[in-house]
Amino acid sequence: MKNIALEVNGKKVTKEISDHTTLSGLLRDILNLTGTHIGCDTSQCGACVVHVDGKSIKSCTALAADLDGSKVTTIEGLASNGKLHPMQEAFKKMHGLQCGFCTPGMVMSAVDLLKNKKNPSDQEIRDWLEGNICRCTGYHNIVAAVKEAASKM
Amino acid sequence: MASLVGSRVERKEDKRFLTGKGRYTSDINIANQTYAIFIRSPHARAKIKKVDTSKALKSSGVVDILTGEHIAQDKIGGLIAGWAIRSEDGSEMKCPANPPLAKDSVNFVGDPVAVVFAETLDEAKAAAELVKVDYKVLKAVSNLVEAMDSEAIHDGIDKNLCYDWLLGDRQKVKEAFEKADRIIKLDITNNRLIPNAMEPRACVIDYNTASEEITCYTTSQNPHLSRLIMSAFGGVAPENKLRVVAPDVGGGFGSKINLYNEEIVCSWASKKIERPIKWVAERTESFLTDTHGRDHITHAELAVTNDGKFLGFKNETIANLGAYARVFGTVTPTYLFGPCATGVYIMPAAYSNVKAVYTNTAPVDAYRGAGRPEATYTIERIVDKAAMELGMDPIEIRMKNFPTEFPFKQTLVHQIDSGDYVAGLNKAKEMADYDGFAARKKESESKGKLRGIGVTSYFEACGIAPSPVVMMLGCGVGLWESAEVRFNPTGQVTVYTGSHSHGQSHQTTFAQIAADELGVPIENIDVVHGDTDKGTFGMGTYGSRSLTVGGIAIVNACKKIVNKGKRIAAKMLEASPDEVDFKNGEFVVAKSNKKKTIGEVAFASYLPGVRDEVKSPLPEGDEPGLIESSFFDPANFSFPAGSHICEVEIDPETGHVKLDKYTAVDDFGTIVNPLIVEGQVHGGLAQGIGQALYENAQYDDSGQLITASYMDYTMPRADDLPDFNLGFTCTKATTNPLGVKGCGEAGTIAATPTVMNAVINALDGKEISLPATAEKVWKACKEMKKSNAKAA
Numbered sequence: 036m037k038n039i040a041l042e043v044n045g046k047k048v049t050k051e052i053s054d055h056t057t058l059s060g061l062l063r064d065i066l067n068l069t070g071t072h073i074g075c076d077t078s079q080c081g082a083c084v085v086h087v088d089g090k091s092i093k094s095c096t097a098l099a100a101d102l103d104g105s106k107v108t109t110i111e112g113l114a115s116n117g118k119l120h121p122m123q124e125a126f127k128k129m130h131g132l133q134c135g136f137c138t139p140g141m142v143m144s145a146v147d148l149l150k151n152k153k154n155p156s157d158q159e160i161r162d163w164l165e166g167n168i169c170r171c172t173g174y175h176n177i178v179a180a181v182k183e184a185a186s187k188m
Numbered sequence: 189m190a191s192l193v194g195s196r197v198e199r200k201e202d203k204r205f206l207t208g209k210g211r212y213t214s215d216i217n218i219a220n221q222t223y224a225i226f227i228r229s230p231h232a233r234a235k236i237k238k239v240d241t242s243k244a245l246k247s248s249g250v251v252d253i254l255t256g257e258h259i260a261q262d263k264i265g266g267l268i269a270g271w272a273i274r275s276e277d278g279s280e281m282k283c284p285a286n287p288p289l290a291k292d293s294v295n296f297v298g299d300p301v302a303v304v305f306a307e308t309l310d311e312a313k314a315a316a317e318l319v320k321v322d323y324k325v326l327k328a329v330s331n332l333v334e335a336m337d338s339e340a341i342h343d344g345i346d347k348n349l350c351y352d353w354l355l356g357d358r359q360k361v362k363e364a365f366e367k368a369d370r371i372i373k374l375d376i377t378n379n380r381l382i383p384n385a386m387e388p389r390a391c392v393i394d395y396n397t398a399s400e401e402i403t404c405y406t407t408s409q410n411p412h413l414s415r416l417i418m419s420a421f422g423g424v425a426p427e428n429k430l431r432v433v434a435p436d437v438g439g440g441f442g443s444k445i446n447l448y449n450e451e452i453v454c455s456w457a458s459k460k461i462e463r464p465i466k467w468v469a470e471r472t473e474s475f476l477t478d479t480h481g482r483d484h485i486t487h488a489e490l491a492v493t494n495d496g497k498f499l500g501f502k503n504e505t506i507a508n509l510g511a512y513a514r515v516f517g518t519v520t521p522t523y524l525f526g527p528c529a530t531g532v533y534i535m536p537a538a539y540s541n542v543k544a545v546y547t548n549t550a551p552v553d554a555y556r557g558a559g560r561p562e563a564t565y566t567i568e569r570i571v572d573k574a575a576m577e578l579g580m581d582p583i584e585i586r587m588k589n590f591p592t593e594f595p596f597k598q599t600l601v602h603q604i605d606s607g608d609y610v611a612g613l614n615k616a617k618e619m620a621d622y623d624g625f626a627a628r629k630k631e632s633e634s635k636g637k638l639r640g641i642g643v644t645s646y647f648e649a650c651g652i653a654p655s656p657v658v659m660m661l662g663c664g665v666g667l668w669e670s671a672e673v674r675f676n677p678t679g680q681v682t683v684y685t686g687s688h689s690h691g692q693s694h695q696t697t698f699a700q701i702a703a704d705e706l707g708v709p710i711e712n713i714d715v716v717h718g719d720t721d722k723g724t725f726g727m728g729t730y731g732s733r734s735l736t737v738g739g740i741a742i743v744n745a746c747k748k749i750v751n752k753g754k755r756i757a758a759k760m761l762e763a764s765p766d767e768v769d770f771k772n773g774e775f776v777v778a779k780s781n782k783k784k785t786i787g788e789v790a791f792a793s794y795l796p797g798v799r800d801e802v803k804s805p806l807p808e809g810d811e812p813g814l815i816e817s818s819f820f821d822p823a824n825f826s827f828p829a830g831s832h833i834c835e836v837e838i839d840p841e842t843g844h845v846k847l848d849k850y851t852a853v854d855d856f857g858t859i860v861n862p863l864i865v866e867g868q869v870h871g872g873l874a875q876g877i878g879q880a881l882y883e884n885a886q887y888d889d890s891g892q893l894i895t896a897s898y899m900d901y902t903m904p905r906a907d908d909l910p911d912f913n914l915g916f917t918c919t920k921a922t923t924n925p926l927g928v929k930g931c932g933e934a935g936t937i938a939a940t941p942t943v944m945n946a947v948i949n950a951l952d953g954k955e956i957s958l959p960a961t962a963e964k965v966w967k968a969c970k971e972m973k974k975s976n977a978k979a980a
Binding site: 063067069070071072073075080109111114119126128133134135136137138139157158161162164165167168169170171173174175176178 | 198199201202203204205206207208209210211212214215217384385386387388436437438439441468470471472690691692693863864866867870871872873874875897898899903904905906907909911912935
């Protein structure tokens, strides 16, 4: 067991956790932030992507014990003061989601892309999102949504 | 008020999904819950000699461990086939028992044998390791080709044959073939796929010891049907003591139609251990135990004249059922497949013969398209082969055999009410710049690449109906759908549907329909589904049926509301109901300015009186309130159709197939929400392309699934797919008042043959099996090079 202190969506969190607790486990099972999803067991699907210190990572393969002192942002922390983030708005406008299960990871990953590259090309968007599997949309409208968000940000 | 049907309305459901507030089954936790871990067979085929739980029961945190013996003692029934199919010789199909926990034998890797319930997930996993199952391992039947010559897996099921089914007329086909100038022959393997909804299956069970009610939260496409099966066949609890809730469900694609072992076992066990239970599949479990799709071996023959007219068609198929027959397992390769075998063509004679066999693999059932993709793949590949052998253009041969008059009586079963296949193909040809292909091919060749173009024309039969015909064919239930529309006294509307959205956008599409029918702003309409305690019974969502069946039930319930509203408004306005017109949410008396809004009428219907006077707004015979329901059973299927064209560029040095352009032109009749329908097509295309180029479920000889993770099973990713170019034509369905046709499966049905026709076109007609992986294409390119060198 280990005590960790970190900031999750702007709130200080102090917890005693077991050594093998993953970040996704901490978020979902201990903090009840169930917006972060688990879609596989091989770190392939990307449904669990969150930001740690501003960078997108797959939370299913990060040990919470390693993240003492980090700032974590999850899908629940993306909108501010009830106003959706431009990426969330764009996914809605362009119908970039259907069942919604991959969506939190997809959105968090896309937000990080635009931090790295303001106006990515279609190919750059597709390459970046290669680690996020969506079974519903065929990615067409996800790419359109990321471009829409880039034009608004 | 402008009509919402036809508008690109943004989805009502999106905000919760985009802010992490979706509520999927695995998000649900119940106080004092236990965690379930299933012990599954590591063998494809074995006898169970002994299950020893003694050590595991003493493990920390274990609440209980249950086995097949306990299930048998409690007489809990198993999983069932939903359709009874008869063989050509008149005999009934043969189905093995499929207990929720195996007691005597296991028949595929992943078949559950026992279940551990513990205080924590870690404790459940640790205890599961201590359960000792003694197996006598038997030789697995994992190969579909050899299955009929192998030892019987199930007692009494000779040759592992479930049925040997025929649709059509062998004699007529024989005569047609005798008249043919040429017979085109094709052998196909329609590869096995794993649906892979992104949300793994899960269930959370809450047994209420006071009311003796079981609530089962589960990842289902059809909670009402699951409750019916669990109650009527499982005997877990009477329906009135069983509530099944499918909350937000993260995709289904057919894999969440079936009621599964885990739902029955956990529902039964929750009552037994008097504790809530949570079970969530890991992805590997999903790969192993979700129902799989496709898996056919087909020999097809097409009889043609030298000028490309079709005379007859035969389709001989062996379909893999996996280890057990499940809900749509037996109908997918028969009535969902056979009738569509002749595609969109005038075909004077045809038959489909299907042998469905058992193997020691996961059960095979409906996967997006279910039977229709397999049928379309066969006919569209053989039509292309015919064009090639006859030296005809693939578009020309299709045009030559299209029906041009509707209704069109298709050869084997269907009476297609409406369509315009010529217009669809012409539009696709234009949008795809078909005529510019030769120039693009030249350009690719100048870079050392191969370029191919592929065409497919398809139709789909979806929204299976009507119920009496469906049940005559062997279905265990009717396939109608229900709706209830409730006005609240203060004017908002709640619409209940028996169908279920796991991505299809019911909350938006159905609200659009109700808004138009009732003249109520869409913001004031909520759509509720997925809970057997909310709304009437319903059949769920699969086979592109939600709108064409469930949506029409909503229309009909709304019409009943308006009719009652008219009677009430007439009384309130002192007019006769005949004089009252309803438009834009207002009841107006003809040739007057007297009117009442539907909100005022709803209010009056619930508060039927006034102060100081005995006076009711309700006409004699009408009861208070404004709630109406409808059970809609369409007169026929709906028949969407279309033509798709794609181009691929192949690098012969690597075998990599680049999907360069994809054009889809579909006819879905009236489109309620183009934004949503386009999304359905995109997603369907991705799955069809996945089958063509990437996805392939493989078992080894011992029956081990060797593609049981995302490292081994290739899912299409963002960088594998192009932007899609979509177009629509519209001939309205005549069998429903909106003129709508199903749109959910079209992309999947059309994309696989379209892509493969393009790949094979690029390879100068060299046949290649599904999926056209880089390795196979590279080998084909090598052989082409060799034979070209020889010819030179």
